[in-house]
Amino acid sequence: MTKLRIALLLALTILISSTAATAGQLQTTVSIPPLKYFVEKIGGELVKANIMVKAGSSPATYEPQPRQMAELSKSEIYFAIGVPFERAWLPRFKSANSHLEIINLGSGVAHHAMRAHVHEDGQHEQSKHEDHQTTKRIMDPHVWLAPQLVRIISQQIRDTLIEHDPANKQAYIHNYLGFAEEINELDSELLKTFSKNKTGFSFMVYHPSWGYFARAYGLTQIPIELEGKEPSPKKLAQLINLAKKNSVKAIFIQPQFSKKSAQAIADSIGAKILTADPLAEDWTANLRRTAGAFATRH
Structure with missing residues (x-):
């Protein structure tokens, strides 16, 4: 077997494995990168989180790209946080994917005026x-920049993942408890x-x-x-x-x-x-x- 054939077979194997893994994951989309961190901490390998506002972009002026809208059609959950671009785009996301559940992670915490x-x-x-x-x-x-508020946000993420994937409830609870310890340690350190x-x-x-x-x-x-x-x-x-x-x-x-x-x-x-x-x-x-x-x- 030539080196080229071996390389092609290896690439095909990786692609098939990646596709299979993705197919078995709960598909989600988040507005900003920190939310991806939270979702993946609690969801682990059971959840895939796509980011809408990529690194270096501003949530105040962002406009999703066509490719992102196509990816959004595969998501079951959209985790929002109340950043400016969401006001105009969340209704459009829902129109593009009628099965999409939009969860506003900022709804459970007290907000203050800027x-x-x-x-x-x-x-x-x-x-x-x-x-x-x-x-x-x-x-x-x-x-999302206050650990005390992220405790509340992470509970909402946990409960949402369990609602959509009850078969893996114990895994989400286990991961959540691990993340809660991480939050508590960080909070104590900052204090x-x-x-x-x-x-x-x-x-x-x-x-x-x-x-x-x-x-x-x-x-x-x-x-x-x-x-x-x-x-x-x-x-x-x-x-x-x-x-x-x-x-x-x-x-x-x-x-x-x-x-x-x-x-x-x-x-x-x-x-x-x-x-x-x-x-x-x-x-x-x-x-x-x-x-x-x-x-x-x-």
Whole structure:
């Protein structure tokens, strides 16, 4: 048998095995990469999770590709989380696949409004003052960044998988308990990280993605933009003063957004530009890494 025939047979065997494995899996689609991490932690090899918003894309402006819509037709479950593109596209997903069950994983947790930049007097809106304002009370969808809320989200994933695949109930429960331990260990680690500074931490970000994380660990998030709007020159000056007042040493950006305003502030105060990606797929490693950056670069 020639080397070419052996290679072809090997490739065919791998393809058949892969197809068979996929055929036996519960087919799901998720909006963003962290949800894939959650679903696969609980579903294990029993579940396949396709991601709608690929790495580097923004959930605020994303439009699914034709290939993704074709893949969606094979899914039994769609796990949503409340990111902006879902408002327009979830009804279309349902129209394209009448058998698709859409589960909003954000429905079981309490949401908070996103905060604007700073007051006219330069005070941050997440200060201790009770007269802070919100912009049209836009609810923050980034609930997956707080371990306490992911506990609730993971229970909903577990129950949904069991409902669709009751024969593997015990496997889903077993996997869920393992993931719950992982969440608890991470939460305890982050509490220790931030309890070292009794005066609290302030961190400046371009997009206000980390509000739930900040709330969970007693931090103060200072955002530069809201709703994709760059700050005016006056607001930019206020933010520079606020960054100096809080001794900000780094400004955190995410790959999906421009860093123009963040760079202007960083240049003015001699701060570094660092990346904190709320959409990274490896959720546990990402939160651990980001927490360390917040704690040492505030």
